Amino acid sequence: MNSSNEKLFQAILTGDKDQAVQETQVALENGVSADSILNESLIRGMEEVGQLYENGEYFVPEMLISARAMKAALDVLRPLLVESDVKPMGKVVVGTVKGDLHDIGKNLVAMMVEGAGFEIIDLGSDVSPEEFVEAIKESGADLVGLSALLTTTTPMMEKTIQAIQEAGLRDRVNIIIGGAPITPEFAEKIGADGYAPDASRAASLVKKMVSS
Numbered sequence: 001m002n003s004s005n006e007k008l009f010q011a012i013l014t015g016d017k018d019q020a021v022q023e024t025q026v027a028l029e030n031g032v033s034a035d036s037i038l039n040e041s042l043i044r045g046m047e048e049v050g051q052l053y054e055n056g057e058y059f060v061p062e063m064l065i066s067a068r069a070m071k072a073a074l075d076v077l078r079p080l081l082v083e084s085d086v087k088p089m090g091k092v093v094v095g096t097v098k099g100d101l102h103d104i105g106k107n108l109v110a111m112m113v114e115g116a117g118f119e120i121i122d123l124g125s126d127v128s129p130e131e132f133v134e135a136i137k138e139s140g141a142d143l144v145g146l147s148a149l150l151t152t153t154t155p156m157m158e159k160t161i162q163a164i165q166e167a168g169l170r171d172r173v174n175i176i177i178g179g180a181p182i183t184p185e186f187a188e189k190i191g192a193d194g195y196a197p198d199a200s201r202a203a204s205l206v207k208k209m210v211s212s
Helices: 003-014 017-029 034-054 060-083 105-116 129-139 152-167 186-189 199-211
Strands: 091-096 119-122 143-147 176-180
Touching: 003 017, 003 034, 003 060, 003 143, 003 199, 017 034, 034 060, 034 199, 060 105, 060 199, 091 105, 091 129, 105 119, 105 176, 105 199, 129 143, 129 152, 143 152, 143 199, 152 176, 152 186, 176 186, 176 199
Parallel strands: 091 119, 091 143, 143 176
Antiparallel strands: none
């Protein structure tokens, strides 16, 4: 790895947003390709952050500031990636289900999955089943991530999956769910394809599902 990519990699690990933007610009000025920066610094950096989290060395605040640094660097790169026709690994629709306004966990999942090389269509919170269906149709998404923090809104996850089924889209997308009250057993019961207990493992699960 060249020195510019290494410095950017370290800026992602430490969550230094300003440094991440600066090192991205320096790398580009030094002739490093946007594709190389994306893969060697941003994706690799977020993989390392996820590993540190799973090892108990990082916690949610550290993961969040690293994800924000990655996102700031990615904002600099995005026009060049589009220009050079670098394709994302897949498209992922995410949202917190209808009736639930909590979005911190969903936002972190979105950033971690984006850091893994995917295009994110973030619908926000309080998203109806019909809005999820429409987003799948419009984006051609490969995967849908449903989030809920309130026990009272978890039934809406099943209604959303049913709506996707009724729209004839179920075979086109994998569906994963997550949130504080969610369990693997609940995911299986409502017909989801998978469950992730945190943002790091959500990113790993998305990669596994979309590449398989």
